Amino acid sequence: xxxxxxxxxxxxxxxxxxxxxxxxxxxxxxxxxxxxxxxxxxxxxxxxxxxxxxxxxxxxxxxxxxxxxxxxxxxxxxxxxxxxxxxxxxxxxxxxxxxxxxxxxxxxxxxxxxxxxxxxxxxxxxxxxxxxxxxxxxxxxxxxxxxxxxxxxxxxxxxxxxxxxxxxxxxxxxxxxxxxxxxxxxxxxxxxxxxxxxxxxxxxxxxxxxxxxxxxxxxxxxxxxxxxxxxxxxxxxxxxxxxxxxxxxxxxxxxxxxxxxxxxxxxxxxxxxxxxxxxxxxxxxxxxxxxxxxxxxxxxxxxxxxxxxxxxxxxxxxxxxxxxxxxxxxxxxxx
Amino acid sequence: xxxxxxxxxxxxxxxxxxxxxxxxxxxxxxxxxxxxxxxxxxxxxxxxxxxxxxxxxxxxxxxxxxxxxxxxxxxxxxxxxxxxxxxxxxxxxxxxxxxxxxxxxxxxxxxxxxxxxxxxxxxxxxxxxxxxxxxxxxxxxxxxxxxxxxxxxxxxxxxxxxxxxxxxxxxxxxxxxxxxxxxxxxxxxxxxxxxxxx
Numbered sequence: 001x002x003x004x005x006x007x008x009x010x011x012x013x014x015x016x017x018x019x020x021x022x023x024x025x026x027x028x029x030x031x032x033x034x035x036x037x038x039x040x041x042x043x044x045x046x047x048x049x050x051x052x053x054x055x056x057x058x059x060x061x062x063x064x065x066x067x068x069x070x071x072x073x074x075x076x077x078x079x080x081x082x083x084x085x086x087x088x089x090x091x092x093x094x095x096x097x098x099x100x101x102x103x104x105x106x107x108x109x110x111x112x113x114x115x116x117x118x119x120x121x122x123x124x125x126x127x128x129x130x131x132x133x134x135x136x137x138x139x140x141x142x143x144x145x146x147x148x149x150x151x152x153x154x155x156x157x158x159x160x161x162x163x164x165x166x167x168x169x170x171x172x173x174x175x176x177x178x179x180x181x182x183x184x185x186x187x188x189x190x191x192x193x194x195x196x197x198x199x200x201x202x203x204x205x206x207x208x209x210x211x212x213x214x215x216x217x218x219x220x221x222x223x224x225x226x227x228x229x230x231x232x233x234x235x236x237x238x239x240x241x242x243x244x245x246x247x248x249x250x251x252x253x254x255x256x257x258x259x260x261x262x263x264x265x266x267x268x269x270x271x272x273x274x275x276x277x278x279x280x281x282x283x284x285x286x287x288x289x290x291x292x293x294x295x296x297x298x299x300x301x302x303x304x305x306x307x308x309x310x311x312x313x314x315x316x317x318x319x320x321x322x323x324x325x326x327x328x329x330x331x332x333x334x335x
Numbered sequence: 336x337x338x339x340x341x342x343x344x345x346x347x348x349x350x351x352x353x354x355x356x357x358x359x360x361x362x363x364x365x366x367x368x369x370x371x372x373x374x375x376x377x378x379x380x381x382x383x384x385x386x387x388x389x390x391x392x393x394x395x396x397x398x399x400x401x402x403x404x405x406x407x408x409x410x411x412x413x414x415x416x417x418x419x420x421x422x423x424x425x426x427x428x429x430x431x432x433x434x435x436x437x438x439x440x441x442x443x444x445x446x447x448x449x450x451x452x453x454x455x456x457x458x459x460x461x462x463x464x465x466x467x468x469x470x471x472x473x474x475x476x477x478x479x480x481x482x483x484x485x486x487x488x489x490x491x492x493x494x495x496x497x498x499x500x501x502x503x504x505x506x507x508x509x510x511x512x513x514x515x516x517x518x519x520x521x522x523x524x525x526x527x528x529x530x531x532x533x
Contacts, residue, residue, distance in 0.1 A: 020494060027492050037456045037494055044455040047347075047517040048473045051381050051415070054345040073389040075345065075382065110426045110434075110446055111383050112474065134452035134474070157453045295344050295390055296366065 040157035042179075048112075048134070049159055049180045049247045052076060052270055056260070056291050057249070059083055059274040062101060063108045065283075072287030076112040076135065078272065079105050084141045084188030085275035085316065088328070094142040096124045099131055106132065114161070119334040120146025129158040135180070137161045140333040141187045141274075150334060153177030163251065165198045165331055167205035168228035171238065174246055175231050181244060183268075184331040185252015188275050190318030192253040192262065194331060199250060199266045206238060213239035243267075252331070255280070255316055257293030257306035264297035281314035337531065340365040340374035344390040346382020346415060350516040358524060368399045375531045376409040379416030381473070381514055384424075384446070387415055388435035397437060404439050409507040409530040417503075417510035418444055418476050440505045441483035444512070448477035448499060456493075457518075462502055463488040465526045470501065470513035477512060478503050 055075030060066045066077045081097040082090060096117045106113045112134035117124035119138055128136050138151055140163050150173065153160040159179035164170035170181045183202070185195030212220040218236070225235040237245050250263035251272035260271045271294055277283050289309035296302035326332075340363045341351045352362040363374050371377075377400070379387070391397055404410055412420040419436045423443040426432050432446070449456065455473045462468055465488075472491070478500030481487055485505035491513075492498050502511045507530050515523035 023494055027498065030498070037458050039456045040453050041457050043517065044457060044471050044473050045452075047471050047514060048452050048455060050347040050350065050517070051383065051473065053347055053349065053382070054343070055383060055386055070385060073383075073386045075386050106451075107428060110429050110432065111385060112452065129453065132451045132453060159452065291386065292390070292393060299366070 045159040045179045046246060049161075052112075052180075052249070053247060054295055055270045056287075056294050057114065057270070057272045058277055058287060059272070060105065060278065061097075063104050065278055066105045066109050066113075068284055069277075069287060070109045070111050072284065073291040074111060074287065075270070076114055077105065077109065078114045078116065078137060078274075080116055080141070083275045083278060084330075085190070085279050085319075086188075087141055088188045088319070088330075094118075096121070096128065096142065099127065102128070102133065103131060116142055117151075118142040119144035120149055120151060122151050125151055125156065125158075125160075129156055133158060135159050135161060137182075138178075138334075139163065140184060140330045144333045147334070150176050153179075161249070163331070163334075164202070166201040167209075167238070167244075168230045169335060170202060170244060170248070171228075171230040171234045175234060178246070180247050180249065182249040182251040182272055183263075185250070185254075186321060186324075187252045187330050188319070189253050189321060189324075190255040190276060190279070190316045191321055192255070192259045193321060195250050195252045195254065195263060196266065198252075198331075199263060199268060202244065202248070203267050206243060209235060209239035210242045253318075254290075255318065256286075256310060256312075257289045257303060260290045261293045261297035261303045261306075264294055270294060275316055279316035280310075282310055286310045286315075336361045337376075337528065338363050338374050339528075340371060340377045342377065342379045342387070342391075342396075342416070344382075344394070345386045346380045347514075347516060348380045348382075351378050351380050351413075354516055354519060354521070354524065358521060358528075360524075360528065367394060368396060371396075371399050371403060374403075374408070376411070376527065377403060378527075379410065379412040379419055380516070381414035381416065384415035384418035384436075385434050388419055391419070391437070392435045397435075400437055401439065404508060407507055407532065409509070409527060410439070411509045411511065411527045413511050413516070414473065414475060414514060417478070417512055418446060420508060420510050421478075423480075440503065440508055440510055441481060441485040442478050442500075442503050442505075442510065443480040444476040444478050444510075446476050447474050448479075449475055449493060449496060458491060460489055460491050460501060460513075462523070462526075465489075465522050468515065468520045468522055469518040470515075470520075471517040472501075472513050473517070475512045477501070478510065481505075
């Protein structure tokens with residue numbers, strides 16, 4: 001930085017202060033009271049995520065799909081360059097979506113717009129924050145740039161969601177500043193089996209910790225945190241609360257209304273649907289049906305109604321997990 | 336015991352249920368028309384107004400909720416709930432929307448009036464009849480106009496954007512654009528409970 005740059009900076013700062021003072025005075029003249037506004041503090045980040053509960057966030061690749069998702073009652077969309085299934089088929093390096101596409105989607109719908117960045121790619125995250133994305137998914141669907149470290153998410157104003165396969169992984173992500181967790185599942189397979197496995201792992205660990213708390217065995221909570229490399233405070237908080245300390249969605253392989261309802265029964269707060277909708281032949285109906293089944297998962301009649309809105313004949317084909325080679329698994333990226 | 340219904344189709348209904356329980360009020364989960372029977376008040380929580388609206392329509396809850404309002408049962412709409420209560424809804428980016436709404440209050444709201452999520456904020460403000468409260472505005476709507484028997488009871492002064500309506504009251508219907516459940520602001524709930532006719 002040159003000295004003259006600091007002059008420019010100071011001039012801007014000066015202008016900024018004067019414009020703020022003028023605004024304050026004009027509000028005072030109108031009889032208003034001036035109060036501080038604190039933008040994007042953690043409480044409004046967690047609070048924002050809390051509004052997603054009981055809803056469906058849908059993967060989209062363009063504004064037409066985003067419009068379909070909004071009309072179907074999605075609580076948000078996730079903009080990708082390729083749907084997870086296509087990422088799998090295409091191979092190569094998967095990166096964050098085209099910023100122009102994300103901006104177009106942001107201009108065309110009223111619901112929150114999320115986008116994915118690569119694990120550890122702080123700069124992609126900065127770009128997404130800069131253009132005003134509402135939520136960033138630091139996702140294993142894209143090719144990780146840092147196998148050892150995730151982004152330090154406390155440094156951002158925008159909330160983050162991270163994938164997890166079990167409770168320790170979830171708590172580590174929360175410790176790094178994630179405002180929301182989702183199961184990893186096995187993305188782009190149309191097979192919900194892995195999401196079920198991950199959700200049950202999380203629930204069982206929570207039940208164990210809860211048991212320690214109820215029986216007053218804090219030493220066991222301490223031992224759990226040491227064994228699993230998670231901060232003691234977060235393990236203790238989870239044991240007190242009896243659930244994950246942040247909102248927890250299901251993701252990875254959800255393709256039908258019944259899949260969504262199943263994940264809700266297992267304790268998800270809501271669901272992400274990736275390839276399941278726009279890789280099927282009936283995206284409009286399927287999107288609407290999954291929204292209905294997620295909200296009314298505990299009402300069998302309504303889930304039947306939702307399931308009848310879709311046909312298995314036009315569902316996405318799906319991939320048998322046993323045919324995948326270990327190196328093709330996405331869930332093992334970033335631990 | 337007072338029974339307050341919480342519309343639990345989508346959104347942060349859990350937070351409302353937890354705070355009501357803490358205050359010694361019986362929360363009632365409302366998902367179907369039959370659940371509305373015998374409640375003393377109804378809270379429509381925050382969430383996505385388009386999602387809640389389309390589920391309200393799919394479950395045919397629109398008319399029963401209107402009848403509830405006509406019978407004088409107090410209704411509180413928070414954030415997305417306030418959007419659903421408004422007669423006229425405009426989105427800051429997309430413009431006038433045709434989204435499903437209950438249209439029970441004579442007011443115009445602008446959705447996402449303060450910007451996107453990075454512009455969500457905390458502040459303090461004065462609500463008429465309630466007092467000073469901590470307020471979380473999350474992708475919040477702003478109430479820009481009231482007519483008929485509706486009137487503003489709180490304003491927020493935003494340094495960049497100016498002064499907007501933050502709460503409005505019409506007979507026994509209350510619309511709030513911030514989230515009292517996120518800041519555990521019991522004063523707002525006490526005000527709402529006081530609207531129930533003994």
